[in-house]
Amino acid sequence: MHRLRPRAHRGVSDSAGRRQPGYRASALTRRGRSGQHLLGLRSPCEDPVMRVRLRFTKLGKIRFTSHRDVARLWEHAVRRAGIPVAHTEGFTRRPKLSFGLALPTGSESLAEYVDIEFAREVEVDRLPARLSEALPQGLDVEAAVEIPRGVESLQQVVQSCSWSILVESITPAVLGAAVEQVLTAAELVVTRERKGKRVCDDIRPQIIDLEVGEVADEGTGLLAELGTQPRSLRPTELLGVFTPMLRAARTRREGQWTIIDGARQDPLAPGATSKHAEVRAS
Structure with a gap:
């Protein structure tokens, strides 16, 4: 006998995933996978309170990594560094990182930039060291500065x-x-x-x-x-x-x-x- 899938134990008479009459979603089931409420509710700590612009290098073998993959490496790095980055809303929450002009794959760079929005105040002068430790070899953060929230994006300036x-x-x-x-x-x-x-x-x-x-x-x-x-x-x-x-x-x-x-x-x-x-x- 084949084992039934877990949801099959509810009985073969119910359509899979169909809600029964009188069903009402609880507060927990109305949450997305990230724990954020779907009906316009947010955790107050996710509102960005500061924005920081950073300059970093891309040297050595990491130059063969695409722009999109470098963005993913940065997302992993901010998590490993434990810094309070603000996130987008919805089911798939992403850290609020905004990159500058894409670097052609295979090229090195002494001047790449990224803007990061933070949910809490951070010590800007400590960011280069903390993030460089969390990034792969070849990506080094060299400078960081707080910028006004309304400043134009890197793509524009x-x-x-x-x-x-x-x-x-x-x-x-x-x-x-x-x-x-x-x-x-x-x-x-x-x-x-x-x-x-x-x-x-x-x-x-x-x-x-x-x-x-x-x-x-x-x-x-x-x-x-x-x-x-x-x-x-x-x-x-x-x-x-x-x-x-x-x-x-x-x-x-x-x-x-x-x-x-x-x-x-x-x-x-x-x-x-x-x-x-x-x-x-x-």
Whole structure:
């Protein structure tokens, strides 16, 4: 004889999961899986009381982790660190983390950002050390600062990113000539896919600065500052407009920038608590 499933013990005459006449849900059964009430009720401690912006690195083997997986690693880290992060409502409650511009998978970065909302006051100067211990090797929190609740999101405030690109098998002279050709071009049209359709965009206005960097065994460095509005220009798109097309051995985001009073500044406000940690990446 096969064993009956637990709900079958109620009797074969009742439809599975059907409520009987006169049934009324109790307070406990009206709760979601996370313990939050579904009928507009919330725990008062979940209302965010402060917002903190953090800068972190992504170096070493962790660079092959996608943007979405990095977000999951952060969700696990805030739980392990035991910090009072505010959560969304509903059946599947998630910590309130808001990330900046997605980093292409395979690229390293010295300047990634995340905004975290907290349900209780925290000591901001202790956050870098606590979170770095809970994050995997290669992800290190370097600075944190409290920001006003009404400040614009990272996606909105970042105007440009600076990149260090190691171009394969090219000499500085050849790369320098190619850079000059790109900078003097009236327009540089690339084909992109947007909402399932192929569109043509002129990316020349988004190339803010471009110059030859240092020489390495694999090739020559290319330093670029690329615009992010209305759509980010990626290093692969930049290399695609060179003739012939260039290939990158390594790419690293060196910084993300916002414009304040006409000057380029880091998205962290003055007074950020810096952590000069030794890079653990291998």
